[in-house]
Amino acid sequence: MTPSRIAERRRQSPWTGWRLSLIVLGFLVFVAVVFVVYIRSADAEYRVEERAAIAKAKQEAGLKKIDSVSKHVWDDSVWVVEGKDASNTAWFVWERQDGSVKEKVADGLSEDGIRDRFKADRPGKKIVRLLPGWFSEQPAWEIRYIDNPDSKRQAIVFYSFKDGTALKTYNLVS
Known part of the structure; x- marks a missing residue:
C-alpha cells in the first residue's frame, strides 16, 4: 500500500471537540438533576409535616392566613404556626402531640x-x-x-x- 491509501483509510478519532463537549454537558446536567432530586427527597418529610401543621391550624384553630410556620424541638417537638383568622386577629398556635394551644399575639410578648x-x-x-x-x-x-x-x-x-x-x-x- 502506498502512503496515500493509508491516509485515506485512517479514521478520525470519535472524541472530537464538539462530541466531548456534548458528553461533558450531558454529565453536568445529569449531576444537577440528581442533586435536585436528592435535595427534594431529603426535605420531603419536613415539608409534609409542615403542610399538615398548616392544615391543622386552619381547621382546628380557624386561621385563614398563615404568616409563618416553624418547628421547635426541645423536650417535645412542637409546630408553631403564626397567622390570622377571619377577623384579621393575629394568633400563635402551638401544635403538640397531646393537643394544640392557641394564643392571641396581643396577649403575649411579640x-x-x-x-x-x-x-x-x-x-x-x-x-x-x-x-x-x-x-x-x-x-x-x-x-x-x-x-x-x-x-x-x-x-x-x-x-x-x-x-x-x-x-x-x-x-x-x-
Missing part, C-alpha cells in the same frame, strides 16, 4: 417585645436565633445568643410567651 426584653436583660449580647417554642409545658420564646464574643461561646435562654419572664438559661460549651 418578637420585637422579647428582643427588647432580652436587650434589657443582657445588654451588648448578639442574638443568633429567636423563635417561638415550647418550654416547661408552656408557650415560650427561645433566644440563642453569643454569650462571650471572644470565645464565640453561645447560650440559650427561654422566656415565657405570656409575660416575658426568664424561664431558664443554658450555657453551650463549644
